[in-house]
Amino acid sequence: MKKTLSLLAVLAVAGVASTPVSAEASTRYVSALAGVTWYNDAEASLILTSPDVPFLTSPMIALPMDSGFTGVAALGCDYGDFRVEAELGYQRNSFENSLAGTVIYDEGEDFAGISSFDSHVDIYSMMANGFYDIPVGGGVELYAMAGVGIAQVNINAEATIDYDISYSSGSVTLAVDTHETTLAYQLGAGISIPVSKGVKLDARYRYFATTDFNLNALVNVEDLSSHSALVGLRVDL
DSSP states (O other), X not given: OHHHHHHHHHHHHHHHHTSOOOGGGOEEEEEEEEEXXXXXXXXXXXXXXXXXXXXXXXXXXXXXXOOEEEEEEEEEEEOSSEEEEEEEEEEEEEBOGGXXXXXXXXXXXXXXXXXXXXXXXXXXXXXXXXXXXXXXXXXXXXXXXXXXXXXXXXXXXXXXXXXXXSSOEEEEEEEEEEEEEEEEXXXXXXXXXXXXXXXXXXXXXXXXXXXXEEETTTEEEEOXXXXXXXXXXXXXX
């Protein structure tokens, strides 16, 4: 499903970018929006290399996240019914403390579980977006958007794992402070409302996702995606 959505986003942006239009017909603008983002639970497996831990790879575990902040800034061209833009974005969320107590290894009498967990994730993105605007009267427009680009995912995490096996027991602390650059795509819809000449209020829903990736050979992350509600301004230049 994620590959299908990514392909649709690529086709949408490529189709807009390849449409023949004259530079004189466009209106350049800048925009800035900020809001709240909610991540879907990510899935990850820990690839553990400590000699004190009696296993190499944990099963996939859910990584629940708290809501966080997101913001975007863009430079674009408005051609009437459609727009194209280059966007810089930022998202920050923390993993929920409820991950403490998660069992990551349980085989017979051998057991290991997370006793404490503290982490946050920062995502910096560069996206190329395409928009289709639908006038509804009075200068108000509804729009749909799609974008593709790259994202740098930074994860800072520290987990304490308690284990009890037949020949040893204890705890080990694992720390991850690393980043990875991966492909990303987004889909969204919104409304723009004129508030003065050349200035519009912009409110948007956005779905954002990355492809699967590994972090420093320690953590394999899957299904990192988020939903955001953003509001801001679009100003003609």
